[in-house]
Amino acid sequence: MASTNQFLGFRNESPVTGKGKVNMAKKLHMVAGTWGVRCTFHSLVGLLVATLVVAAVYMTGEGGRWLEDRKSICQNGGESSCSGCNLFSGKWVFDNRSHPLYKEKQCTFMSDQLACEKFGRQDLSYQNWRWQPHQCDLPRFNATALLERLRGKRLVFVGDSLNRGQWVSMVCLVDSSIPPNLKSMHTNGSLTTFKATEYNATIEFYWAPMLVESNSDDPVMHRLPERVVRVQAIEKHARHWTDADILVFNTYLWWRRSKMKVLWGSFESPDGIYKDVEMVRVYEMALKTWSDWLEVHVNRSKTQLFFVSMSPTHQRAEEWGAAEGQNCYSETELISQEGYWGNGSCLKMMGVVDDTIDRLKKRGVNVKVLNITQLSEYRKEGHPSIYRKQWEPLTEDQLSDPKSYADCIHWCLPGVPDVWNELLYAYILHY
Ligand SMILES: *[C@@H]1O[C@H](CO)[C@@H](O)[C@H](O)[C@H]1NC(C)=O
Numbered sequence: 001m002a003s004t005n006q007f008l009g010f011r012n013e014s015p016v017t018g019k020g021k022v023n024m025a026k027k028l029h030m031v032a033g034t035w036g037v038r039c040t041f042h043s044l045v046g047l048l049v050a051t052l053v054v055a056a057v058y059m060t061g062e063g064g065r066w067l068e069d070r071k072s073i074c075q076n077g078g079e080s081s082c083s084g085c086n087l088f089s090g091k092w093v094f095d096n097r098s099h100p101l102y103k104e105k106q107c108t109f110m111s112d113q114l115a116c117e118k119f120g121r122q123d124l125s126y127q128n129w130r131w132q133p134h135q136c137d138l139p140r141f142n143a144t145a146l147l148e149r150l151r152g153k154r155l156v157f158v159g160d161s162l163n164r165g166q167w168v169s170m171v172c173l174v175d176s177s178i179p180p181n182l183k184s185m186h187t188n189g190s191l192t193t194f195k196a197t198e199y200n201a202t203i204e205f206y207w208a209p210m211l212v213e214s215n216s217d218d219p220v221m222h223r224l225p226e227r228v229v230r231v232q233a234i235e236k237h238a239r240h241w242t243d244a245d246i247l248v249f250n251t252y253l254w255w256r257r258s259k260m261k262v263l264w265g266s267f268e269s270p271d272g273i274y275k276d277v278e279m280v281r282v283y284e285m286a287l288k289t290w291s292d293w294l295e296v297h298v299n300r301s302k303t304q305l306f307f308v309s310m311s312p313t314h315q316r317a318e319e320w321g322a323a324e325g326q327n328c329y330s331e332t333e334l335i336s337q338e339g340y341w342g343n344g345s346c347l348k349m350m351g352v353v354d355d356t357i358d359r360l361k362k363r364g365v366n367v368k369v370l371n372i373t374q375l376s377e378y379r380k381e382g383h384p385s386i387y388r389k390q391w392e393p394l395t396e397d398q399l400s401d402p403k404s405y406a407d408c409i410h411w412c413l414p415g416v417p418d419v420w421n422e423l424l425y426a427y428i429l430h431y
Pocket residue numbers: 062096097
């Protein structure tokens with residue numbers, strides 16, 4: 001089984017050229033992280049799944065109504081808008097007329113880690129699914145409308161490689177609406193900035209996989225055998241994005257350890273105190289630091305805040321009833337069991353996020369959760385699997401067993417993260 005951490009983070013791949021540079025990180029061997037926590041509430045998950053109705057024809061085929069024909073309740077603007085509708089409760093509908101929203105090849109800033117078609121994937125149906133909420137319709141993504149909304153503003157994604165994938169998706173979603181000479185991309189340390197010159201608008205990504213400071217903060221060399229977190233320190237990162245107009249955070253996969261090493265003091269100081277602490281507790285402390293920062297530093301009448309929930313992985317096929325020892329490799333269909341929830345998605349950690357955000361709300365700071373976990377759980381076919389740039393030459397053993405190097409963590413583009421952005425778009429423009 002490919003280890004989770006094998007794929008976390010991006011190599012030093014220039015989003016500008018799309019070319020991966022072989023770099024020092026190559027020397028640092030990837031660490032087989034153990035998902036030691038096991039999340040400790042399997043009985044609960046089992047109960048949940050058992051009580052859910054298994055809907056055999058849950059995924060409707062094509063032939064359904066399609067977006068253009070329909071009026072989104074979010075677009076009515078009137079009294080109800082979408083506020084009463086749970087956008088995250090719905091189903092996937094095959095719809096090759098509305099999706100994909102852009103072509104992989106036509107996106108100037110596509111990442112080789114996510115360009116599945118370019119790297120040989122034949123079955124392209126993963127590009128054709130749209131998300132249909134049960135109670136309402138999503139507004140149609142309109143790049144011009146988004147860019148107008150972002151005029152003179154900064155939209156910043158902060159987090160790990162999953163969030164970075166969502167950022168690449170967002171850039172691709174607006175890319176084709178901007179002529180080549182009116183856009184630019186540049187990287188400075190942990191911050192990569194896409195700029196739409198005419199709008200003076202930026203869509204940025206800031207690498208901070210654990211939000212707070214950690215020894216994985218280097219945007220290139222972050223695969224280290226041991227993870228050390230300074231749970232109380234965030235300002236080194238936050239000063240780069242505190243004044244943004246829209247902030248989209250995530251942090252999850254880098255925490256999948258049973259224990260974390262916590263540092264009190266600085267990385268440089270010899271007097272730092274290190275202590276192993278149970279992971280969920282550390283996660284809680286880190287999110288507290290994050291939320292305290294927001295409470296004090298963010299201008300609530302200016303900044304819109306979002307937190308993207310856990311992105312599910314599909315590394316153990318037995319979880320969805322396929323053969324043991326398999327993973328997402330060679331999957332081409334969605335999971336049809338309504339309410340399917342994989343073992344890798346830790347409800348306890350989701351609860352920590354929800355509690356932290358509830359407390360912030362009581363203190364007058366609103367963070368909207370983009371609750372994409374459940375809808376993404378169904379998409380076992382949406383990962384790059386073996387169809388992405390390989391940063392190291394594959395061994396004969398690997399070649400003879402493709403699943404051993406399949407990436408079942410990130411998502412192909414165009415694909416699932418575009419839908420996350422359609423949801424984000426709905427909130428940015430219509431709430
Ligand atoms: C959409 O899918 C249907 C059914 O698979 C297929 O017949 C049709 O050719 C597809 N259309 C496009 C534009 O790909």
